[in-house]
Amino acid sequence: MDKFKRLVKEGKIGRLCQRGVWIIATLGTLQIVALLYSSWQQYKEASQNPGGGPYGDILNFFILPNVATALQGAAATLFYCLILYSAGTVINAFFAEPNNDITYMSLDEETARTGNNATYPHSH
Numbered sequence: 001m002d003k004f005k006r007l008v009k010e011g012k013i014g015r016l017c018q019r020g021v022w023i024i025a026t027l028g029t030l031q032i033v034a035l036l037y038s039s040w041q042q043y044k045e046a047s048q049n050p051g052g053g054p055y056g057d058i059l060n061f062f063i064l065p066n067v068a069t070a071l072q073g074a075a076a077t078l079f080y081c082l083i084l085y086s087a088g089t090v091i092n093a094f095f096a097e098p099n100n101d102i103t104y105m106s107l108d109e110e111t112a113r114t115g116n117n118a119t120y121p122h123s124h
């Protein structure tokens with residue numbers, strides 16, 4: 001348990017979650033591409049053999065269900081990516097130690113550095 005706490009405090013668990021998003025997105029994309037490619041191959045084969053038979057209507061029996069499955073896979077992949085990325089962000093925000101190498105510059109220093117003294121309506 002101490003090792004897990006150390007990994008969380010160092011921010012490694014949160015970064016691992018955020019990197020896992022890319023793995024899930026890649027696998028989901030490959031799944032969708034493979035499904036659509038196989039549907040396209042079935043369609044090309046069926047159009048060359050206009051036989052009729054029990055599955056004469058290739059569009060309704062093979063293509064549309066595969067496209068619907070591909071859209072469901074895309075939605076699920078997007079959902080899992082959002083959940084995993086959000087989990088990594090929440091873990092880092094609540095449990096990881098703050099990054100001390102970030103410096104903040106006051107607005108007065110920024111104005112002096114850039115020379116931008118523009119005023120905007122309703123800013124007073």
